[in-house]
Amino acid sequence: MHLPSSRRAQKRTAQPAWIAACVALLLLPLPLPAQDENPGIAFSTSEPGASLPAGWKNLPVVRGKPITQYTLVQDDHTTVLQADANRSASALMHEGNIDLARTPVVAWRWKADGPIAGADNRVASKEDAPARLMFMFDGDKSKLSMFDRAKMGLAKQLSGEDLPYATLMYVWSTNAAPGTVIANPRTNRVQMIVVSGQPGDAGRWQSLRRNIVQDYERVFHEPPGRITGYGLLTDTDNTATTTRAWYGDVQFLPGP
Template identity: 30%
Template structure:
């Protein structure tokens, strides 16, 4: 049974284009942890995102619960979000935006258009990721080392408790306005209604760069209106 049918309608797993890699997909399975119905996220030198296309709208407060049972480890490299060689995360929840392509630098615009041409997905011009980084410190913010089209905030770090549910509640509009301030008009930085609309929300985890393994859970991803 495919992951989308196991987990529920609207969810689907997306990996790299088949023409570019035979990389294994991160596994997403419906289950229960401490009585909480959730999605189990399992990586093993793998990559993949669990995308929900039915969670669009204006950015507001996003809430979810997550827990990490097995930190990302056991690979050929140590996880490091600032380097291409170590750019893996044990868990992440990301929000993709309909960001205007003319707001991004010319070279990045060109790269994005090429990426869209070779991918079956309508790749967004801006993605904000909330990360559980099992190897790094909490509260770190930055850009993905492969592309500035993805920027992240580390909510849980190496000292976070394991096998315990943690609830997150984020003001997505404020976070996006701060991390993408260099590409927004002045009015949008203080007016959420002027920000790009949300295209979709996804759950993710990957260990393709480090070759490691991790195991965690995500539950109750929902907008707080």
């Protein structure tokens, strides 16, 4: 079909926006340092105001967007990580070499100031969360659909980096009951499990515990591969709002 010149121009300008939507929330754009022998996040051993622990990087989720500020503060006589997002999106990430056969369980604490106005993890233009714990996995990409592989190829052309085979997130969300699985609206290679956000959760520390292996098998329908990275994410770039959250120590433990 022959398109008028104005319509051809619209089509050309629309394509980059579609590509950007496909790769958002997936990019881990920088190489990460080696992990120590005892994986975990121990903010409580640091002093308030100190630099972030060695091996942790504040990485933009999408290049060009403002980054979330992560700082060590004192809360109830304990050092925790405070995340301040102002129309921003970046993740505090670490390279992963967690032995899931030995320590498949993750236990952590977090506190969110409250829900993000207008946020909805099921809608691409509203996909923000005050608190997330995320894991990225390696895997056999040849098993993916042609559509998924095409999106990953486009993302690599734009970013210069390979995308994770799969990403599992635990999220603070008011849009669904705890235990609900939400696929990222841009790609089903990112799956979110709601663990917080019920009435009474705002402004309160919560202690949470999940079996990563069982959750991965539940949402991706296969055993997990090697974890390539893990970290924390507080973002408000889609809703153009502000939020604050706090993260305590994270531990990897034996099952069940």
